[in-house]
Amino acid sequence: MKRENAFLIMIVAGAVCLAAGADWRTGFFAPWLAEILLIAAFPVFVLFLGLWWNASEGEEDIPFLGY
């Protein structure tokens, strides 16, 4: 996985998490929507945060898919 891609996904997932959290507090949308969004986005955020951290910046790509 490219560092930029991991970063991008992490930012998007994080933004969704924050938005869902804010929405749940303010009650702008339905709370269940916020909950579902949070449950879906939080795991993605955690994993891609790690993938972004450990992705190397040099020429080589980390062998994300094994082969």
Next chain:
Amino acid sequence: MKRREGRGTRISRISRTISELENLAGLYAVLFIAVTLIGAFTLPSLLYQEDQLYPKTIDTNSSLNPYERGGTPFNTTEVRAQYPENSPYLGYVTAYLTPVTRFIADHTPYLGTTIVAHPGGIIDEILYNTRGLDTVAETSILFVAFAIAAHLFRRED
């Protein structure tokens, strides 16, 4: 605690019994028999509900005996349903049609006219009308069982 070689504590003896594959069916059967015995004692408290949702009168003289549901062929029959509003075709042989089938039935004269068009349909006709999803589930069970048997029979080795 004094233990003899190879026997272990009570708990490990129970563990050993339940870890044997061959004991499994027996254990389940014991459980089943125990529950059935309890059930047999409560039997007098079980009362037959006269007001049945799917009533059935058995006419032993009919040539269609177990499958006889009354009424005249190709006409409406008195059928009860839990939710009649969900079965707009109630009383015809096909009392319930899925939305897709209803669309087909409304637009062609060839389909959706009888539920005896496939094996599951016959089962459903035997049981009762109005239960479309059961038909699907029953047919699927038969189909899956058949697929397993066919696969096992046809595999090469």
Next chain:
Amino acid sequence: MFELPVTTIEGPEIFVIEFGDIVNYFTVYTAALFTFALLFTILVIISRPERQVDIAFGGDAFYTKDVTPAQMKFQRFMALACGLATLGAMMSGDVFNFTLFTSMVGITNIGIVAAYKYKHVLNAAFQYGIVAMIATVPLFGSAAIILATTGTLSMWELFGSTIAVPLIAKIFLVLGVMGEGMAPFYVAKAEITRAPGAPYVLMIHVSSLLLFLRVVEIVISM
């Protein structure tokens, strides 16, 4: 129009799908279970089996078990059928329909591993098959007792306080699901899951646990 009589167990229904007399429903609880089953059914479609590594103990030797494409196709088909049956059981609003889906789960669970040639897996599947067959008696027996004593099969009526479902029918239902989903002592299931083909074999576990969760809801509500 349809409203669950008891909302203190799993909350009110979210939406209802009407199939004639069989009125399926989703509450937060069953919707969560449904989503989970759906997730793993999709997983069955998109993922490929792993290659199990077996170590010959006492040396450096190891070998991997490959799942042949033909076998994989059949397994995937069975796992998919199992997933669909689980989905059906999760949303069912009718006792008889639920028992039907349950017995279908039992059959497909055996189908998933039936094509293997490993003796211990087949042996476990055989024992499981026997239990699953015995279990159809209490399973459908419970539906029959419920229909005979209450006159209806719809959970919408049965969950109400006016209808008393006999205890024996409830126990039979649980016992039947235990047999089909292999809940009691798990030996056979544990042995079955030694088979390669992780995403498919996992479906055995997914289906039986979800069935168990659903039957708990039904039994408490009735």
Next chain:
Amino acid sequence: MIDYLIFGTIIGLLFHGIHRKVIARIQGRPGPPIWQEILHTLKFSFKQTWIPKTASQTLFVWVVLVAIGIWSAALIVLVTEGSILLLFGIYMLHKIVEHGMGLSSGSPYGKFGAIRSVMSAASELPLFATVGAIYLFTGSLLLTDILAWQSAHGPLLIFAFPAAVALYVVILSKMHYSPFAIIESKEIVSGNMTEHFGVWRAGLEVAFALKTYVLLFAFVLLFLGPLPLWLVLAVMLLLLLSLSFICAFCPMLSPYDTVTMQSLTMGIVAVYIVIVGVILA
């Protein structure tokens, strides 16, 4: 809401660290500092990561996401005071995650862990005894109603003590190093987690931290009733310490012995429920 999740993760990881520390002290070792598990998680997330060649790749990654997802959902259920049936459903779904985690890699150690996880599925049975007992008393499974009932009548711990014991056994069987933790016992390396390293392991650590937090939190809410947050955390810590003591003193049971023990617990609570049900009814 996201703040609850992050708070839960950090507290859960801290609890894991305290757990290790207490066990080490009881066994006469200095033990790691209590924030070790937080460092651990960070360390794992910085490590190079890939997927083993023999693994079922999609499943291998997906279980990690599902693990975090279900425990986030569980925490949300607790916070929004939803149905505890859902909470315990999630606990059972965790079993599937454990199983999938072990099977997906193709490693023999992972497979052993996964099979043990299927075997020990009896650990869920006491849970339903707990649910049944609570329902008998409160007549509702919504957390809101249970908390209201406890405010009116006093803590359920007194009324339904055997159910509390059953839930305690359930939590115990999910702790690291517990006598019931056969799926990750050291003779099979790390059991089902063996092949999940790097970021995957960091994700799993987050999920497990949430799990510990949710289970302890649920115990306090269900059996002690509504308390202020600092008191909840204090009680959770006490509970954790008692669990650590058991984990430090008890050896690992053999796989089928755990099944027997948990089934027996279930049996005792079931008898209790029948007795209470008959007396109350």
